[in-house]
Amino acid sequence: MLVLGMLLFAVAGCKHGSGDKPLITEGERLATKGEGAVPACASCHGEKGEGNGAAGFPRLAGLNKDYLAKQLQDMAREKPPEGVVMEPVARDYSKTPRVNSDLTAFSPGLRHSPVMSPLARGLSEQQINAVSAYYASLSFTAKPLPADFQTLERGADLALRGKPEYGLPACISCHAPNGEGFGADFPPLAGQPPKYLIDQIDKWQTGERDNDPLALMKAVANQLTDADKINVAAYFANRTLVVKGQ
Amino acid sequence: MRGRKWVVTLLLLGAGLLGAWAMADSQQKQPVDGSMSMDDLPELDTLETHVSMQAPKETLPNELTVVPVVSPGEYHVPPPIEDIPESKYGDMVNFGRNIFINTQKYAKRYVGNGLNCANCHLQEGRKPFAAPLWAAYPMYPMYREKSHQVVTFQERLQDCFKYSLNGIAPTLDSDEIKALTVYAQWLSTDIPNGTIVAGRGFARIDKSHDPSPFNGKVIYQQYCAMCHGEDMLGKKFADRPGYMFPPLAGADSYNKGAGMHKIKTCASFVKANMPLGRPYTLTDDQALEVCVHIWQQDRPWNPKKSMFMNMFMPVTEG
Numbered sequence: 001m002l003v004l005g006m007l008l009f010a011v012a013g014c015k016h017g018s019g020d021k022p023l024i025t026e027g028e029r030l031a032t033k034g035e036g037a038v039p040a041c042a043s044c045h046g047e048k049g050e051g052n053g054a055a056g057f058p059r060l061a062g063l064n065k066d067y068l069a070k071q072l073q074d075m076a077r078e079k080p081p082e083g084v085v086m087e088p089v090a091r092d093y094s095k096t097p098r099v100n101s102d103l104t105a106f107s108p109g110l111r112h113s114p115v116m117s118p119l120a121r122g123l124s125e126q127q128i129n130a131v132s133a134y135y136a137s138l139s140f141t142a143k144p145l146p147a148d149f150q151t152l153e154r155g156a157d158l159a160l161r162g163k164p165e166y167g168l169p170a171c172i173s174c175h176a177p178n179g180e181g182f183g184a185d186f187p188p189l190a191g192q193p194p195k196y197l198i199d200q201i202d203k204w205q206t207g208e209r210d211n212d213p214l215a216l217m218k219a220v221a222n223q224l225t226d227a228d229k230i231n232v233a234a235y236f237a238n239r240t241l242v243v244k245g246q
Numbered sequence: 247m248r249g250r251k252w253v254v255t256l257l258l259l260g261a262g263l264l265g266a267w268a269m270a271d272s273q274q275k276q277p278v279d280g281s282m283s284m285d286d287l288p289e290l291d292t293l294e295t296h297v298s299m300q301a302p303k304e305t306l307p308n309e310l311t312v313v314p315v316v317s318p319g320e321y322h323v324p325p326p327i328e329d330i331p332e333s334k335y336g337d338m339v340n341f342g343r344n345i346f347i348n349t350q351k352y353a354k355r356y357v358g359n360g361l362n363c364a365n366c367h368l369q370e371g372r373k374p375f376a377a378p379l380w381a382a383y384p385m386y387p388m389y390r391e392k393s394h395q396v397v398t399f400q401e402r403l404q405d406c407f408k409y410s411l412n413g414i415a416p417t418l419d420s421d422e423i424k425a426l427t428v429y430a431q432w433l434s435t436d437i438p439n440g441t442i443v444a445g446r447g448f449a450r451i452d453k454s455h456d457p458s459p460f461n462g463k464v465i466y467q468q469y470c471a472m473c474h475g476e477d478m479l480g481k482k483f484a485d486r487p488g489y490m491f492p493p494l495a496g497a498d499s500y501n502k503g504a505g506m507h508k509i510k511t512c513a514s515f516v517k518a519n520m521p522l523g524r525p526y527t528l529t530d531d532q533a534l535e536v537c538v539h540i541w542q543q544d545r546p547w548n549p550k551k552s553m554f555m556n557m558f559m560p561v562t563e564g
Contacts, residue, residue, distance in 0.1 A: 157326065164373040165321045169523045173368075174473075176483075182490050183481065185472060213472050219524045 027134025056195030062243030109211025155235025342429025374445025462539030495543030
């Protein structure tokens with residue numbers, strides 16, 4: 001029994017080690033050199049995936065693998081015609097049989113971007129996984145951006161406490177106490193260019209981005225004012241952050 | 247025609263005269279019946295009238311907390327943390343706040359599970375309808391159905407440690423209880439004592455049918471499992487101890503004596519606060535159903551039940 005268990009462990013270990021390495025090297029090739037019509041990711045997202053603060057291109061280094069893959073898949077998805085509502089799960093249970101395997105809510109999600117959507121469409125599923133695995137494996141150390149005291153104070157108030165009287169939760173209640181992100185559903189806010197964060201909240205408000213689980217971020221973004229966005233983005237850009245690659 | 251008009255006017259005149267006579271009669275009679283006239287009553291100084299006296303409480307407190315809409319400006323806004331004074335009092339407020347948002351670190355020895363105060367009292371105890379401290383503090387001492395006696399705020403805090411945090415109650419003179427009380431008092435700045443304010447406790451729940459745990463499981467998987475996990479055991483940080491999303495069941499959750507173990511309390515919390523950021527998305531019945539599902543899971547015993555049960559039974563009932 002013990003020997004069998006150890007053998008299983010060894011096999012599992014081998015699989016894990018040999019399964020990820022080629023994927024990462026393939027992702028690295030794609031990210032640094034590009035392929036066919038798809039240019040190198042590094043040309044916009046930085047040599048080490050650190051992003052571009054001035055242009056608002058996000059950091060990719062050290063992000064969750066599944067999160068990155070989902071974003072690319074959502075960007076590749078065609079925009080449905082106007083007025084089409086996509087329901088993740090049928091609301092009227094009387095019309096559909098309820099089977100436990102059907103219960104997980106999966107939102108197909110849309111993330112339209114004039115630059116990224118055509119590029120994401122050019123990637124195969126294998127390439128999406130490869131490039132996500134590569135960027136998830138990179139380490140990252142944030143360079144805190146200075147901001148004035150009042151902006152930081154207001155940003156901190158919103159990030160740590162939200163607006164309880166408006167029913168707006170704090171950023172850290174989902175994006176982890178230091179804004180480092182949690183799991184595949186909650187991306188990091190710390191270490192992201194402020195322009196990127198503000199752009200994304202704008203896109204949620206206009207409906208260009210609609211790929212968050214349970215539409216949680218949509219509900220939150222719709223309550224943020226322009227000043228809130230600036231303050232909170234400045235606060236998270238001011239955080240220190242060290243991420244080890246997975 | 248003319249004759250009839252005359253009759254009507256005469257009748258009206260007669261009625262008016264009768265009424266005037268009756269009023270004059272009653273006014274004359276009043277001083278005879280009562281010994282005091284209106285002029286003898288002492289005048290109330292409007293400035294000194296207490297807020298809670300202006301609106302007399304005629305109904306039970308739980309019937310007054312029926313405001314299931316989020317309308318800003320209606321709820322008390324506690325002072326910002328930058329306004330904590332730099333004094334011994336301010337230090338106590340800070341200590342209380344630290345305990346409140348990070349109970350696992352600052353009151354570790356009193357806590358028997360993986361929860362923090364702010365896991366239920368959301369946003370540092372500030373959020374309306376998430377049992378905000380600023381609404382609770384002015385109501386104590388009060389009679390509690392649970393213990394059938396009048397309890398002070400400090401004794402109420404002890405119950406939180408015993409049941410919701412599944413631990414040991416700090417003594418009434420401990421620094422922890424003192425600090426938490428001071429923090430609650432500071433949050434309720436400007437609320438007069440004994441006032442029932444909007445946003446107190448949780449939202450009100452009405453049920454239309456008996457809740458079904460089977461529907462509850464569906465709702466749980468759709469709305470809750472993403473954060474609290476398929477197994478309800480919460481989600482832990484990968485790189486440090488503690489929970490990112492609190493466990494709703496299992497050994498690290500609240501015990502069976504906690505208020506959250508009551509289906510109605512749980513549902514009124516869920517309705518007003520969950521999923522986080524989208525409150526009031528579940529209907530009352532859905533909230534009750536998901537709470538029945540949560541109620542069915544394993545969790546530590548009620549410490550009131552028996553010492554032997556707690557010593558010799560497994561941590562959870564399973």
